[in-house]
Amino acid sequence: MLRSDTFNAKIVLVTGGRSGIGFQIAKDFLQLGAKVIICSRKEEQLQKAAEELSNFGEVTHQACDIRKTEEIQQLAKMIKEKYGRLDILINNAGGQFPALAEYINDKGWNAVINNNLNGTFSMIREMANTFFIPQKSGVIINIIVDVFRGFPGMAHTGAARAGVENLTKTLAMEWSDFNIRINCVAPGIIESSGLDTYPKQIQDMFEEAQKAIPLKRFGKVEDVSNAVTFLSSPMAEYITGISLYVDGAQHLNFDKMGLANVLKSFIS
Ligand SMILES: CCCCCCC/C=C/C(=O)SCCNC(=O)CCNC(=O)[C@H](O)C(C)(C)COP(=O)(O)OP(=O)(O)OC[C@H]1O[C@@H](n2cnc3c(N)ncnc32)[C@H](O)[C@@H]1OP(=O)(O)O
Numbered sequence: 001m002l003r004s005d006t007f008n009a010k011i012v013l014v015t016g017g018r019s020g021i022g023f024q025i026a027k028d029f030l031q032l033g034a035k036v037i038i039c040s041r042k043e044e045q046l047q048k049a050a051e052e053l054s055n056f057g058e059v060t061h062q063a064c065d066i067r068k069t070e071e072i073q074q075l076a077k078m079i080k081e082k083y084g085r086l087d088i089l090i091n092n093a094g095g096q097f098p099a100l101a102e103y104i105n106d107k108g109w110n111a112v113i114n115n116n117l118n119g120t121f122s123m124i125r126e127m128a129n130t131f132f133i134p135q136k137s138g139v140i141i142n143i144i145v146d147v148f149r150g151f152p153g154m155a156h157t158g159a160a161r162a163g164v165e166n167l168t169k170t171l172a173m174e175w176s177d178f179n180i181r182i183n184c185v186a187p188g189i190i191e192s193s194g195l196d197t198y199p200k201q202i203q204d205m206f207e208e209a210q211k212a213i214p215l216k217r218f219g220k221v222e223d224v225s226n227a228v229t230f231l232s233s234p235m236a237e238y239i240t241g242i243s244l245y246v247d248g249a250q251h252l253n254f255d256k257m258g259l260a261n262v263l264k265s266f267i268s
């Protein structure tokens, strides 16, 4: 519904833009006139995605693990040299594994916290210091997860995403003086490449899980991308510090026994 020139001349960075939700976001920004940079860890898949996205506009890619500060700095340097500015940062990279809390060891906990909380903060800080604060303008969208009622079966990511949600509120206040808007998009369960990473026992419960969602279906990657492009656009210029739930009202009706029960049935 946005005009095709909504993001003309805008430079947009999408982390994790090689697959799933991030790929759709990158594609939509390109179709709305932006120049897009995508990053992720796996160089080969990243390059392939960039080639595909180039059918829709100007796209640049650079491998970057958001847990490695030096790689984030290299990414900022490349963007500065190539474009001289950055207008919009979409923190989409992330992930976790399903596990009951009592089985998560230090390494697993730290891997998920580093990926989703620390990595997101490092990316935000670098891009704000390099671009948004000196420019006195910028838009940041953090893709989190629907953790409104906690996240039984994935305590680590629940904690990390809640951290990002609160960070978002703080930065909306601290950086309002720099004309930086920052919001979260909180997807429910979205049909994307990400779901393929879950074990069969969990995938087997997807049909049942859809019935527990008030809108009776999982989301599409387009549903998430529509929220992201709206919040990034001038249509949302008075919106900052919020979380927009894209979940078919799942946050009001969370089947809290679902995932944890399935995990219990095959772990024990
Ligand atoms: C009703 C259905 C509910 C569905 C929920 C839907 C909501 C959310 C959906 C999504 O987010 S979809 C997107 C998902 N995509 C991913 O999650 C993919 C990315 N995931 C990862 O890259 C990993 O899971 C990671 C841990 C986040 C990062 O991996 P990293 O490379 O740093 O770590 P590893 O070296 O692989 O592992 C470190 C450490 O972590 C523990 N661990 C990792 N995987 C598992 C696992 N499957 N089960 C248990 N523990 C795991 C483990 O301690 C690892 O150390 P080692 O034991 O391997 O030494």
Ligand SMILES: NC(=O)C1=CN([C@@H]2O[C@H](COP(=O)(O)OP(=O)(O)OC[C@H]3O[C@@H](n4cnc5c(N)ncnc54)[C@H](OP(=O)(O)O)[C@@H]3O)[C@@H](O)[C@H]2O)C=CC1
Residues within 6 Å of the ligand: 015, 016, 017, 018, 019, 020, 021, 022, 039, 040, 041, 042, 043, 045, 064, 065, 066, 067, 092, 093, 094, 095, 096, 115, 119, 143, 144, 145, 146, 186, 187, 188, 189, 190, 191, 192, 193, 194, 195, 197
């Ligand atoms: N699908 C769903 O139901 C939901 C997804 N989400 C969240 O949305 C986001 C996208 O998920 P989705 O598209 O489904 O899943 P994918 O697994 O397809 O996407 C995850 C992306 O993040 C990248 N990535 C992961 N870790 C890092 C890292 N350390 N540094 C850089 N890039 C990284 C991956 O690329 P690479 O492997 O090359 O690094 C990949 O492109 C994730 O944060 C996910 O948790 C939230 C709610 C629901």
